Amino acid sequence: MTSPWQPVTVRVLCGLEGLVGAHLAAGQAGLDAEVHSIEVVSTLASAESVTSGALVIAAPGETELVVLDMMLSAVRAAGAVGFVVTKGPHLIGSATRLADKLGMPLLVATFKDPLQLARQLDRVVHAPELVRADVLSQLGRQMRRRHAEPGPVLETLARMLSARASLVCPVGTVLAGSTLELPDGALADPSPHTVPGAGSRDGDLVLVPVVLDSQAGPDVWVAVQLPPGPTTWTTTAEQAAMLAAAAITGWAARRRLEGERELHERRDLLSELLKKPSHPDREVTEGGLKLGWQVHGWHIGAHLRSMGMPGDRRRRMADLLNAALSEQGLSGHLVERGEGWAFWVTSDREPARASSRDIVKPLRAALTSLSDEAPLIAGVGRPREGPEGLARTLTEARQACLLAGTRARGVRVAHIDELDLQQLLADWYSQESFQTYARQILKPLYDRDDMELIRTVEAYLEHESSASSTAAYLGVHRNTVAERIARVESLLDVNLALPDHRLVVQLACRTLRFGGGQAS
DSSP states (O other), X not given: OOOOOOOEEHHHHHTSGGGTTOEEEEOGGGTTOEEOEEEEEOSHHHHHTOOTTEEEEEOSSXXXXXXXXXXXXXXHHTTOOXXXXXXXXXXXXXXXXXXXXXXXXXXXXXXXXXXXXXXXXXXXXXXXXXXXXXXXXHHHHXXXXXXXXXXXXXXXXXXXXXXXXXXXOTTSOEEEESOOOXXXXXXXXXXXXXXXXXXXXXXXXXXXXXXXXXXTOOSEEEEEEOOSOOHHHHHHHHHHHHHHHXXXXXXXXXXXXXXXXXXXXXXXXXXXXXXXSSSOOHHHHHHHHHTTOOTTSEEEEEEEEESSOOGGGHHHHXXXXXXXXXXXXXXXXXXXXXXXXXXXXXXXXXXXXXXXXXTHHHHHXXXXXXTTTOOEEEEEOOOEEHHHXXXXXXXXXXXXXXXXXXXXXXXXXXXXXGOTTHHHXXXXXXXXXXXXXXXXXXXHHHHHTOHHHHHHHXXXXXXXXXXXXXXXXXXXXXXXXXXXXXXXXHHHTOOTTSHHHHHHHHHHHHHHHHSSOOOO
């Protein structure tokens, strides 16, 4: 469906095609006059024969001042609505004063071929569909050549539309491209839409979402601020922005796929390293070097864990954690590990004993800054040397993280040296004999592969056997919790109202969850 034809004004043409950057020397009062045709003149005789409503382009040349004044008077008398000339010594006071007196815009532009400029402007006036097809065709070719990265796509989009193009986040912050100020509520509608221009300097604002996850809403937006223009030009911009958004969506999807691949590579490499820390394989060592891991330095490890975060948000949380840790001056490596993330910093020399305690404060500040995203806890290990030391400090950090979760709500980070007698409990969790016993206790639940029952009994015991608190934590009804706990008691042949039974089941749950054991 094509847009209806709409008259084009001199003001509109000033921001489009070959007149981009043109200087208005005089005649501002006539900028809103409608342009019906584009004509080129080279002599005074041709100037006298222009049609009414024409935007006149003077052929380049050393036009004498008196001839220019006579041309201005002649084209105005014939009904012209604007006059375009190239830069030159003829543009002095009398010409501009005459243009102001006549109320006819005098535009100074840079061009070599007046006929080519006339063809460009004439297409905008009489054949907007051809202009639209040309813009979309050239934009498509440019994006294919530049691999559709956001920066070049926005540059091409801005150049083709004579506009400002940006990539903005959902809160309106510009991520790439030109600086834009979005009106309040401009991004409230998640679908592609256009905000009409509010003033004479800016035209319509075209907004197209870039969506990678249909359930989460737009990840970013392509925003195009147009100069004042007709509806036909806005329609062209809308289609061009859609094409650009599609290209950026493909680019973002490729980057996300590469990120997922790197994420799995880091996780698998760390797992292999921790399996044989004393004698790491050559491939593991080389892989670590490629990722910037100095496995033979001194390491301080930390283990971070989210409390009840859905699996589909883990990747986003990893990005947020990296940013929050860097903001607190903690430059290290973050790798997904089990139910949380392993993090460590490395130095060439042996750090002071207290240096690992110094990490606690900035780590706590980083986690606190993300409290609105999800509740997080962390543990910190001691300084250790080499690949084997990296494994030990991460193990200590994991134990400290486990026990940090049992402390008061205000404590988010615990150091392994601060755990005192609780360290014995962490060691107990890691013993194979107790892990075997824990697997036997919980085997009926794992045999059913009913994760709802497992999560419910863990949450129930962590919340001091309160059905109401457990229901609020899991987002279910209190009666649902009571029914699940009754099934657990029946399957395990225990009575969770008895302190001894409750303690045994809770220790078994924690052992298999945090001690590295798996149900057989």
